[in-house]
Amino acid sequence: MTRTVRISNDALALACGADHVAAAFAAAGCVVERVSSWGMHWLEPLAEIAGEGFGPLTADDVAAVLAGTSALGIGAIAAHPFIARQQRFTFARAGQTRPLSLDDYAAHGGWAGLDAARRIGPDGVIGEVTRSGLRGRGGAGFPAGIKWTTVAKAPAARKYVVCNADEGDSATFADRMVMEGDPFGLIEGMAIAAHAVGAQMGYIYVRSEYPHAIATLRGALDLAAPIIAPFRIEVRVGAGSYVCGEETALLNSLEGRRGEVRAKPPLPAIEGLFGQPTVVNNVLTLAAVPWIMAHGSAAYAAVGYGRSRGTMPIQLAGNVRYGGLFEAGFGMTLGELVMEIGGGTASGRPVHAVQVGGPLGAYHTPADFHLPFDYESFAAADGLIGHAGITVFDDSADMSAQARFAMQFCAVESCGKCTPCRIGSTRGVEVIDRIRARSGRGADPVESLPQMHNARKGGRSLAEDITLLEDLCETMKFGSLCALGGFTPYPVLSALRNFPQDFGLPAAAAAE
Numbered sequence: 001m002t003r004t005v006r007i008s009n010d011a012l013a014l015a016c017g018a019d020h021v022a023a024a025f026a027a028a029g030c031v032v033e034r035v036s037s038w039g040m041h042w043l044e045p046l047a048e049i050a051g052e053g054f055g056p057l058t059a060d061d062v063a064a065v066l067a068g069t070s071a072l073g074i075g076a077i078a079a080h081p082f083i084a085r086q087q088r089f090t091f092a093r094a095g096q097t098r099p100l101s102l103d104d105y106a107a108h109g110g111w112a113g114l115d116a117a118r119r120i121g122p123d124g125v126i127g128e129v130t131r132s133g134l135r136g137r138g139g140a141g142f143p144a145g146i147k148w149t150t151v152a153k154a155p156a157a158r159k160y161v162v163c164n165a166d167e168g169d170s171a172t173f174a175d176r177m178v179m180e181g182d183p184f185g186l187i188e189g190m191a192i193a194a195h196a197v198g199a200q201m202g203y204i205y206v207r208s209e210y211p212h213a214i215a216t217l218r219g220a221l222d223l224a225a226p227i228i229a230p231f232r233i234e235v236r237v238g239a240g241s242y243v244c245g246e247e248t249a250l251l252n253s254l255e256g257r258r259g260e261v262r263a264k265p266p267l268p269a270i271e272g273l274f275g276q277p278t279v280v281n282n283v284l285t286l287a288a289v290p291w292i293m294a295h296g297s298a299a300y301a302a303v304g305y306g307r308s309r310g311t312m313p314i315q316l317a318g319n320v321r322y323g324g325l326f327e328a329g330f331g332m333t334l335g336e337l338v339m340e341i342g343g344g345t346a347s348g349r350p351v352h353a354v355q356v357g358g359p360l361g362a363y364h365t366p367a368d369f370h371l372p373f374d375y376e377s378f379a380a381a382d383g384l385i386g387h388a389g390i391t392v393f394d395d396s397a398d399m400s401a402q403a404r405f406a407m408q409f410c411a412v413e414s415c416g417k418c419t420p421c422r423i424g425s426t427r428g429v430e431v432i433d434r435i436r437a438r439s440g441r442g443a444d445p446v447e448s449l450p451q452m453h454n455a456r457k458g459g460r461s462l463a464e465d466i467t468l469l470e471d472l473c474e475t476m477k478f479g480s481l482c483a484l485g486g487f488t489p490y491p492v493l494s495a496l497r498n499f500p501q502d503f504g505l506p507a508a509a510a511a512e
């Protein structure tokens with residue numbers, strides 16, 4: 001009997017050797033189907049045979065799997081606790097469909113949302129999206145219904161839908177998994193948005209570091225063109241700048257200009273791409289829309305926590321035992337996510353810090369494990385959930401080095417348009433270096449600078465440097481043009497507040 005084996009062709013699975021495993025199964029006479037990833041990254045390459053999972057596999061394991069003697073079986077994949085505990089709306093098809101198969105997509109509920117949208121018309125769609133409570137998944141959590149209403153009402157002959165697929169945050173890969181694994185889901189969401197606001201043209205702005213996503217999207221757009229017509233979508237490839245994920249810098253980049261942030265107002269919803277009203281939404285925001293249209297806003301809004309409705313594809317990464325994509329309704333605690341779902345650190349050492357929300361997110365300690373995962377709870381705790389990337393660190397991490405990294409990241413990635421971000425971040429690195437050098441961490445930059453700079457150091461105490469750093473962070477927070485400079489203080493000050501000993505301060509300073 002010929003057996004069918006499903007193996008993911010997601011970039012992570014490929015990096016782990018999925019092609020070799022697939023070739024070994026094919027050589028053994030199996031029919032191999034390349035599907036999207038289930039998102040259990042520690043098990044990739046994962047093979048599925050009649051619903052049973054085996055992983056992580058190498059080509060050498062294939063014979064034992066087929067002989068029924070492999071110790072790498074995990075039982076029924078759908079019953080695995082990592083999958084069974086999830087509530088998958090956006091990732092409902094993950095692991096189960098071939099990314100470029102229109103048949104698979106239609107057989108798993110594809111296009112039902114677009115059909116419903118066309119039936120109820122633009123106002124009906126905007127009403128449904130508004131009532132669902134869907135908020136932007138790119139970071140800011142702005143209500144999608146309000147944005148779409150603004151674009152729909154703006155008087156203009158040309159309007160655009162732009163999908164933000166820059167996905168620059170550390171520890172994030174959910175956008176990539178949608179684009180590589182379920183590209184029609186994103187295309188359907190964009191087509192629904194275009195129908196709602198009256199847009200004729202759409203662009204997907206993807207980072208160049210995602211070559212597999214780019215190729216899959218292009219293939220999917222060719223196949224879906226007749227279905228979404230007369231709406232058209234093109235893929236545009238960025239050049240690797242973090243700040244080009246900021247929506248106005250992204251629009252500049254799309255127009256062929258420097259990726260510099262624009263002052264707001266005007267909002268992109270009023271004056272966006274080529275000066276026309278534009279919906280700019282994240283991949284996950286748009287990919288959530290088909291489910292809402294197919295199942296109704298009430299079903300979506302029934303899930304979630306507080307003002308954060310629906311589900312969030314949470315990404316577990318860093319030093320974590322079970323890394324991967326975990327979609328759940330808002331409201332699970334940070335502790336549940338890190339310790340129960342993620343299984344604690346991969347190194348087996350104690351969890352020391354957890355950064356939530358990418359490189360501009362705060363460093364939390366296990367004392368914050370009670371926090372429900374939602375926009376408001378994290379904001380109230382001086383943090384943010386951003387694009388829902390969670391990076392775990394064990395107790396070998398030096399948190400003053402992490403604070404320095406945050407400042408340096410800002411300095412490197414700054415578009416340079418505003419002073420607090422451009423110069424503040426460079427001065428911030430210097431101040432942190434001085435603080436660190438006092439406790440023997442890193443080199444003292446001032447000692448190696450010319451006389452003039454050296455004089456500046458004259459007599460400044462550790463306490464004065466800490467105050468200087470805090471003042472600088474305040475200036476960046478309130479004076480920057482966008483959240484790159486504006487949010488860099490989150491990782492810096494949370495590291496200082498939560499891990500004072502790593503800055504050469506007494507641990508008791510944490511309580512202050």
Ligand SMILES: Cc1cc2nc3c(=O)[nH]c(=O)nc-3n(C[C@H](O)[C@H](O)[C@H](O)COP(=O)(O)O)c2cc1C
Pocket residue numbers: 135136137138139140141142164165166167168169242243244245246247248280281282283285286482483484
């Ligand atoms: C420095 C910076 C980088 C950003 N990077 C991204 C990104 O990679 N992807 C994204 O969707 N939003 C990113 N954003 C947020 C966007 O500016 C914008 O809020 C988002 O695309 C709106 O879509 P949403 O409402 O669906 O979240 C970034 C913002 C800043 C300030």
